[in-house]
Amino acid sequence: MDEFNDNEISKLLRLKRYEQPPPGYFENFLHEFHRRQRDELLRQPLWRICLDRAHEFKFRFPVRSLASYPAAVAAVLVCGAIISLKIYQQPETTQVALQSPPALSTPTSTDAQWTLASPGATRTFRMQPLHRFDASTQTHWATTPPRYVLDSVPVSYEPTFRF
């Protein structure tokens, strides 16, 4: 037999069927496929993932009626409006409370020499309001959160009244 004829070539090539991948390759292939799919999904941008999910949802639950789309859009808008109202309503209640002047005042000393050693020392304190309200500050109070001023005087510092 001088040369390979078609039949012999065919027989030789069929022997290539015995070339097989390493043991366990086919059993692990599906696991590897899943792993690559997860990696590919994680590499995608978020908007792409959302778009794919939306397409998948559309195919899984085919919506025939066109009226459902405006209803869905309206539902989304209503939800967004409700959420935004709740967010913006919360600061207004604190703004109302801030507009009333706080009853805070600190005494100003008229006597320069006053020591704790002098018994019954009396001092007349002139109470001055800590904050003066005018119209220009109202807007400031409306935006800034309330703060607690530790300027109040202890009870022991209160003057004794002379009668």
Place this chain on the structure above:
Amino acid sequence: MDRVLALSATGRIRRGEPARRISDLLSSGLDARAKSKRQAMDQPRTDEDQELLTRTKSGDASAFDQLVIKYTPRLYGLVYNMTANHEDTNDLLQDIFSKAYKAIRGFRGKSTFYTWIHSIAVNMTLNFLKKRGRRFQLSLDDVDASIQNDKEFLEATATSSPVREADLSELQRRLNEAMMKLSDDHRAVVTMFHIQGMPHAEISKILRVSEGTVRSRLFYANRQLQNYLDEFRKNPVS
């Protein structure tokens, strides 16, 4: 007796019909047969994978997993024999199934899933081979030991002196080198016909060419392989 036997579109001879030109008869017959064949190809077929396809389209990923398990060995053989590289085959297989999963909702069932997935595999492999060019290295799989019991292998070693004299790894290398000397298109046809045992009709559907094209490519590829393996006959042991 002016009436001539005329060929009908079905290929049966009918007596008594008026004569027509032979070319018209032949063309009409061929057109009718080709048309009927195309219609048969376009008709949705009963597909054993239909249930798995339906479940996959409805979102059942486990159904697609079963398709992967079913077709991986066969597609591995197809891609490996076209690329002769195990690593490239592994990467290509992953891409093939990934593409199939993304495109499966567009699969209308005009052909079987078998034909469809093989078309994807062949096209992606051919595109890969064009990009790879001639810069490649053989990365051959091991030959399964059960080949020693193969009837054709025993006959080849018994009758053919080159095959008998060369060891198994040498034979494997020579065969793969001969395959890689073919063009990508010829190698694809040889792989599907000789190695995978597909009929001409199935190969023509996968490649979307006529059966005549498949046969002519096979004929040319066989001649090429004869020349390449003739060197093996002259120098069985390198």
